[in-house]
Amino acid sequence: MTPIFRLLATLTLGAAALPAASARAAGDFDAKVPPDFQLVVADQRQQLQVAFAASGEQKKLPFKVKFADFRGGPAILEAFRGGALDLAIVGDAPPVQAHVSGYPLPIVGAKLTDAPTYRYALKPGSDIRKLGDLRGKKIAYAEGTAVQPFVLATLQKAGLTKKDVTLVPLRIVDFTDAVRTGEVDIAPMNEPPFSRYLTSFKKDGAQALDLGAQEGLPRNLNYLYASQTSLRDPVRTAAIAAFVRHWAKAVQWTEANPEAWIKAYYVKSQNLPADVGATVHASQGKSSFPALSAVVPRQQHIIDLIHAAGEIPKRLEAKEEFDFRFDQIGAQAAKSDL
Structure with a gap:
């Protein structure tokens, strides 16, 4: 627990x-x-x-x-x-x-x-292209919020468990800075923070997991x-x-x-x-x-x-x-x- x-x-x-x-x-x-x-x-x-x-x-x-x-x-x-x-x-x-x-x-x-509940924002330079690439990565996590079951569903879809990744506990308001600076490799974000991240930090290499790679995740x-x-x-x-x-x-x-x-x-x-x-x-x-x-x-x-x-x-x-x-x-x- x-x-x-x-x-x-x-x-x-x-x-x-x-x-x-x-x-x-x-x-x-x-x-x-x-x-x-x-x-x-x-x-x-x-x-x-x-x-x-x-x-x-x-x-x-x-x-x-x-x-x-x-x-x-x-x-x-x-x-x-x-x-x-x-x-x-x-x-x-x-x-x-x-x-x-x-x-x-x-x-x-x-x-x-x-x-989908969230889109996945990636740190600049990330090599994540599909859910299976999450193995060994650091994922922004917030218990007691909708992020929790969404990330768990993501791991289940990818055939992974919590032991295969590092869940980094953060406040939701800190997700943007965490993924921007590389504190985490990937962060689930809703709107408008997701689009704000991509537009505000485009010059720094902000990117996102392709929507197609999220097929089958919770609505x-x-x-x-x-x-x-x-x-x-x-x-x-x-x-x-x-x-x-x-x-x-x-x-x-x-x-x-x-x-x-x-x-x-x-x-x-x-x-x-x-x-x-x-x-x-x-x-x-x-x-x-x-x-x-x-x-x-x-x-x-x-x-x-x-x-x-x-x-x-x-x-x-x-x-x-x-x-x-x-x-x-x-x-x-x-x-x-x-």
Whole structure:
């Protein structure tokens, strides 16, 4: 078991067990949310905040939303523990981290895309051309984030184990410098850091693993997960359900209005040139909003992958990480007009 998950496992002592999601009552989300109510949502790289503002979905919400920007699941989990958040957007590993910690944060929304979770950035001068070339290399790694299962899936695809490589524990915000300076040979990056690395350090030899070499690696899966305290409150639960619905519509707007989204997010928020922003946007793929029950097998695979690598103390049940009162909320919103 790795250090962060060993620590999280010790925190489960005396912690309330995660209630079986299937035992939860079907929700009706009909509580009235007062206009002065505020929902606090953890964002990453301002993507939610800009999408809600640019699409106009924030104005449609009958309450206030405060966005707080974070980098990665571990920091978000700590903010939840401190009672600072109602809701957060994360990848597929943070719900596992929360589950192991004994501080469950039930999943209430899911977004799946047909693009890979990460692209692999290579250090200048790297000779890596295929996944099999990773043997003996140093790979940037961040436990408790979506990087963790993505790298483990990469090793599995390449027929390698953790013993065949060196996993270098880093904060996600340090991946760019680590691969640029050669501290690591390869780093999984999402956008826009991936494209920013290639453009900003092109003269220094920045390069990337060909997308074709990543064929078969996991597609990007994002979750909205929520505080159990908030989910016990009928008003906050109703607000969270409304947020999930409008999240689906905001994402659909970004894909239906690429020029406006590129300008609002990639250019104005992330300071990328418009042509780079357009390339990044095109690489993100098409989003869908599956029912929560439909992604349980994918989440179980993630859990089993991390467990098989010895990074969590026992096998967990993925279905326990979902609040199935929200099973169809995002899926139905994506198919309708709000």
